Amino acid sequence: MANIHEELILVDVEAENYEEVIRKVGKTLFDNGYVKDTYIDAVVGREAEFPTGLHLDGIDIAMPHTAGVHVNIPAVCVAKLAKPVVFSHMGDPDTKVDATLIFMMAIKNPDEQIDTLQAVMGVFTNKEAIAELNAAKTKDELFSVAKKYIK
Amino acid sequence: MAKHVKIACVCGSGTVSSSMAAAKLRDKLKEHGYDVEAVECSPISASTTLGAGGFSLIACVSPLNEDFGVPKVNAVGLLTGMGEDKVYEECLKILDAEK
Structure with a gap:
């Protein structure tokens, strides 16, 4: 099942x-019907308690998500920020990361979506993929890189 | 024959990031002769999960401050790819010591 959709690719997000x-x-996930109206508040709450920032080799990212009950259709929203935004690190909330790329995960059942989770994790640990994601400037470019690595 | 071991994988929601870590541990530790039964949980459900007993180690993607008398390994490196080998080394050191 494809989890990368053109309408879920965002660039120049101002925040x-x-x-x-x-x-x-x-909101993009909600407006396109992928998640329920409870999703956004649930993700905000979870991020405050258990942050999802990650310092990768070559980029800082965040992968906000929440429990499957808030999800309609599994998907991954890939968003490039207009400028870096501070997230706390998953492994240590006292460590901050300057995230420029967001992988917002709408996961309904982790056991069934394990291929997607592994693909996303594969991107995190793939220097080439990170370089291509960093280089992608337009929505089309980001969409084609995301599609290439997250099937 | 592969040795069966139970590993608790802890992350904030007890689902997404812990499943990512669990998948990697299962694959990698299999190469070293371990048949890993990974149980995912959150720091909140950890006491219930670990209360079942029989766990060899706890792989933490989110910080877990409580002490359950089971060795803890910081497993964030599995997600970032940085220090990934060190995570496996630490896990294997704990598992091999059980033999």
Whole structure:
């Protein structure tokens, strides 16, 4: 099942803080019917308690998500921010990352979507993929890179 | 024959990131002769999960402050790819010591 959709690829997302990022990117998932109206608040709440920022080799990212009950259709929303936004690190909330790329995960059942999770994780650990994601400037470019690595 | 071991994988929601870590641990530790039964949980459900007993180690993607008397390994490296080998080394050190 394809989890990357053109309508879920965003570039130049303007936001001042992580909550604004989640609300803006989450709205795209909601407006397109992928998640329920409870999703955005649930993700914001979870991010405050258990942050999802990650410092990767070559880029800082965040992968906000929440429980499957808030999801209609599994998908991954890939968003490039207009400027870096501070997220706390997943492994240590006292560490901050300057995220420029967001993988907002709408996962309904992790066991069934394990291929998607592994594909996303494969991107995190793939230097070439990170370089291509960094280089992608337009929506078309970001869509083709995301499609290439997350099937 | 592969040795069966139980590993608790802890992340914030007890689903997404812990499933990512669990998938990697299952694959990698299999190469070292371990048949990993990974149980995903959140820091909140950890006491219930670990209460079942029989766990060899806890792989943490989110911080887990409580002490359950089971060795903890910081598994964030599995997601970032940085320090990934160190995570496997630490896990294997704990599992091999059980033999």
